[in-house]
Amino acid sequence: MLTSRIISRSSKVATATTSRLTTPVRPKSIYSIRPITCSTKLYKEDKRQPNFASRALEQTEDDHEGAFGRTDNTIRIEHPDEMEHPPSKPIQGRGGLHFKRTLASFTMENRTVIVTGGARGLGLVMSQACVISGADVAIVDLNKDEGQRQADELMKHFQEENPGAENVPKVTAHYCDVSDNESVKSTVAEIVKVHGKVDHLVTSAGFTENFDAIAYPPDRLRKLWGVDVDGTYFFACEVARHLIDRKAKGSMVLIGSMSGAIVNVPQPQAPYNAAKAAVRHLASSFAVEWAHAGIRVNCISPGYMLTALTEKIMIENPDLHKQWTSLIPTGKMGQPEDLMGAVCYLLSDASGYVTGADLRVDGGYTIT
Template sequence: MIKTSLLRQVSRASTTAVRPPTSALLTRQATRGIRITPPARSEEDKDKHDEYSTAGKPGAFEHEGQFSRTDKRIRVEYPEEENLPSSAPVQGRGGFHFRRTLSSFSLEGRSAIVTGGARGLGLVMSQACVVSGSDVAIVDLNKEEGEKQAKLLEETFRKENPGATRVPKVTAHYCDVSKPESVNQALAEIIEAHGKVDHLVTSAGFTENFDAIEYPHDRIQKLWGVNVDGTYLWACAVAKHLMERKAAGSVVMIGSMSGAIVNVPQPQAPYNAAKAAVRHLASSLAVEWAHAGIRVNCISPGYMLTALTKKILDDNPELAQKWTSLIPQGKMGRPEDLMGAVTFLLSDAAGYVTGADLRVDGGYTVT
């Protein structure tokens, strides 16, 4: 019996070993590891469009990537404080309003801080707050320029609102936004002058253009200190003040479309990364402070024709054509194009808006 059983097993094993492979087995083998290398295509078989794909040789055409690469020859260093061009309040944005709009857009009875508020985008957003009825504390590294602009903003409001029973109060305060002790001192002065703070706009920031490998490290640290640290320090300081008062409030961080895309042709990797940090910081703090009724949003402007931008274009005239060729609307923005955006996000009209990134860029980032 044992011999018979063994003989049967040997017979079955030998029969299985010589059994020809089935089609299912071949299919399994093919999918598991058998690779068939396609034959090389002859010159006659090549499609005429291959040169436009990765099948073609790099550099086959002069236009390849020409509108989507940085140019290391472009170098723009942010001017020293004394060399920065001055700005002027926007004319014709105040006055009596005969067209009705939502009362929730009003900032009457509020008090706002605008960092970097003595020039450029910061000055225009300070004016937006004033026109909407808010008192404003201009925070800037150049207190003298801030005091000059504070006076001009009040004068402009009086001129354009001759029948106004109340003129918003505008003050100026020195601050190095990258230093905690300077931020705390400036905030204490503002609370003493205005009694409270309801809103914050973090407009202090700057950009430079250096090839990443050649960018001086001390300048990178300065850039991050102002753009990122300054935004974080002021946001936390104002949030703490609001929580101590058990008051709701709103923070608008000024980012940039550069936080979502890579600008060309000018190289500016550290700035782009800094603005990406600001954008995500706004989202993170919006979640963290929602329980306290503090809304945090971000505005990401595109190319804006500020006084400083005009100076850059005077030195690099070819940039204007390259920049506007990449903007669907075909034009750069004006600083006053941000007035409505910042007023909306600060006001009660945006009461259910937090953690948002509002891009004001003429459509640049959607193409």
Template sequence: MIGTVSVRPTRLALLARNFTYSFTGLHKFNSSIDSVPSLSSRKFSSASPTLVNSQNPGSGPRLQPKKPLDVISEEKGGGISRIDEDISIEYPEDTGLPRTPIIQGRGGRHFKRTLAQFSLEDKVSVVTGGASGIGLALSQSIVASGSHLAIVDMNRKLIANPRYLVQKIIKTNYHNVDDEAQIQAKTLLEQFKSENPGLEKLPTVTAHYADVSNPASVDDAIADIIAKQGKIDNLVTCAGFTENFSAVTYPYDRMQKLWGVVVDGTYLFTTGVAKHLIKRQASGSMVVIGSMSGAIVNVPQPQAPYNAAKAAVRHLAASLAVEWATHDIRVNCISPGYILTALTRKILEENFEFREKWVSLIPAGRVGMPEDLMGPVTFLLSDSARYITGADLRVDGGYTLT
């Protein structure tokens, strides 16, 4: 049918491009890649497009699909890109998650040359949420890059799992340690020492308590860091968590808690450290950990409050970057994609179908690891990024590109 109609080449090219795009999009979002044939091999039946000019039928042909093609979206389309409101996942108690291990082989002397600008030598860096997950990996990268470190966490008591605690105490000889931040601070330093034998100057690694959603607690933590470390140069805000409830069933008190940790916590720590830097008339660098969820809507799990909170964090970073530029304080955002932390692993183990759906939408073909964020955060904190502020660096395997 198409071959018998005379159409100007430019319009024919445009039509071909539009239909190729349509079928490519349908192909991409279908759960079975083989279920949609390519345009070149597709045989049009009675539902094939016909050539009609709806405005003036006698003036020339125009390609227009018939009804059966129109109803594809109603019958089959969009399924993989929709929220499943039946999914409900509450953030577990901290004692229900295994301790995050220190990543092996990430310190040590470098035998390959790199720019001196990447060094964080003699800086003091603060990481909130630094005792586990992404925060612990970032803490380790900061120490490996030459910085002193202050880990801020909720100091979770480990008495809920006494057998594991006893094993840990015996292994590390820390007989009086009962909170996670202190254990991880000492373990991290021991790991650094083992990978740098004979190193005369070791970094100072301290542990501090803070409820990041509480202004007085944040002020106390910052004062404690300054008292023990002498100053603060860099900040990474990594404290946060996510839960999955449909918007109409999300418990309001839990939503308030999430926003308190993610949004209020980021605001309170960034402004608190900024006050210290401005008072010292010192330059500084901050990296807030956002999420790709601040720019897209994750599927199939519902998490509207988390998505909105991370969008707020991303724009807060941009706003503070402009406001504090005159003080030589840089503020950037890193937006990770799916990262395989202890929490993510637990979710995937209990909801195996998530992994297939998530990975199918990631061009890189895999879920990220915490160490995938070690280089980006070091770069943004260091002088190698001294002309970068207000940026949002997405580390998501290409998820948000498609």
């Protein structure tokens, strides 16, 4: 910076000298230019006239500067109890006979996929995507009854949209507390017994809620991390153990969130953000650790998605929807089906040389 300053001043001196032909002036040496200083006089002037940054710090809470980049500690949203959780519906018209040609490497026929949290929301839609792509699916959820209902619905829709199909995917439902390692081991063993093997895993079990960090109830904090982080870890390790014992290749998709890379506003959710950052890095770590066994591990980081639960929150908190969409370059929240192509790509052979990647499906939120 000092060098560019000297060159600039020297050029001005030379120009001035050339223009004054009648009165020759000896140019000053470039080394005689007064350097940038923090003299007492200048300091006092700054004190009398505060700079822009200083003035910004004096703004009240009602001013707009930085307001949209802060969290609001008055926002508190608890994750609903199991029986209060709104049900989801399979996406209509997404299956059917495939008249459009596509790459054969996207198929998942003769594969078995475990989807945790598969009875609702994003997990249900990704389960359906796997079924449409020809895979057998094991839906894992804390609510087995809801999981069984959705398993029946997925098979029903497939048969209706593919009349006369010879190979109808097998969809089953299984109970599991993903935060309990023994429960995870028991569930994976049950799935292997029913399906014969496991080839893929999607860890969609997880939840978020909003409390400011200081007021976050410790028991709810441990529950969130238990489901979002421990559950992802336990299931990934158990499926990897199964694949390594079989000497079989496979792939996993860990469901993270854009919250693992940015801080959401205005709702405070530090534990969830940290949990999803952990999930993203688990995918990278597992990808390296299990590469020798032919196991690929990737992460999908969704942005704001309009699930049944999110829609309920939007109805109860309309200002949140307005602020969220104002920060998304595409100007809208994502639909759950926006994840169908992403999960099929990362699970299937179409992404055979992709591992340790984080695919953000967020409408551009994290790049602005």
